[in-house]
Amino acid sequence: MxxxxxSVKLVPMRSEDIEKLQRVCESLGMPFRELISMLANxxxxxxxxxxxxxxxxxxxLKALKGFSRLGFTLFPCSILNKVTEASGDFxxxxxxxxxxxxxxxxxxxxxxxxxxxxxxxxxxLDASQVSVRMExxxxxxxxxxxxxxxxxxxxxxxxxxxxxxxxxxxxxxEDVNSGLVILDYIKR
Numbered sequence: 001m002x003x004x005x006x007s008v009k010l011v012p013m014r015s016e017d018i019e020k021l022q023r024v025c026e027s028l029g030m031p032f033r034e035l036i037s038m039l040a041n042x043x044x045x046x047x048x049x050x051x052x053x054x055x056x057x058x059x060x061l062k063a064l065k066g067f068s069r070l071g072f073t074l075f076p077c078s079i080l081n082k083v084t085e086a087s088g089d090f091x092x093x094x095x096x097x098x099x100x101x102x103x104x105x106x107x108x109x110x111x112x113x114x115x116x117x118x119x120x121x122x123x124x125l126d127a128s129q130v131s132v133r134m135e136x137x138x139x140x141x142x143x144x145x146x147x148x149x150x151x152x153x154x155x156x157x158x159x160x161x162x163x164x165x166x167x168x169x170x171x172x173x174e175d176v177n178s179g180l181v182i183l184d185y186i187k188r
Contacts, residue, residue, distance in 0.1 A: 116141075
């Protein structure tokens, strides 16, 4: 009895995508066929897990990687609430940290709405909804964070204020109302 032959399917791709993947292969020291197979396998899972919103996953991972390089780590929201209540006022320290991260983003010219959304999503990982809208000189951020204490919301806002200050923004309005945060900034 002979083994059934594996079928091979040809999938057309843009030449610039192939060139990009070849550069990735060279950088990682990985065979091209192995990379394509891995991308098809893991990429399918990622598309399902993200409901087809891969761009959101990419900006979040970019922000997470940037934050981890600066020594940040993730905490469960319940622990974060208790720590801030027990430890007093960290607001100025968070603003200073935000300025440091903002300076790095400013140097690398990472200021698109997608990249800002990644930072906001990192600051509010427990958010059920994050919206970043940029129109000319105005920036509006809306976040729904029902599980957070007001103190931890203020910490994240303070970080964001420092971060955006380094990118040339000044806060115009802040509205925090039972887990809903709306922030307006204006470009200087």
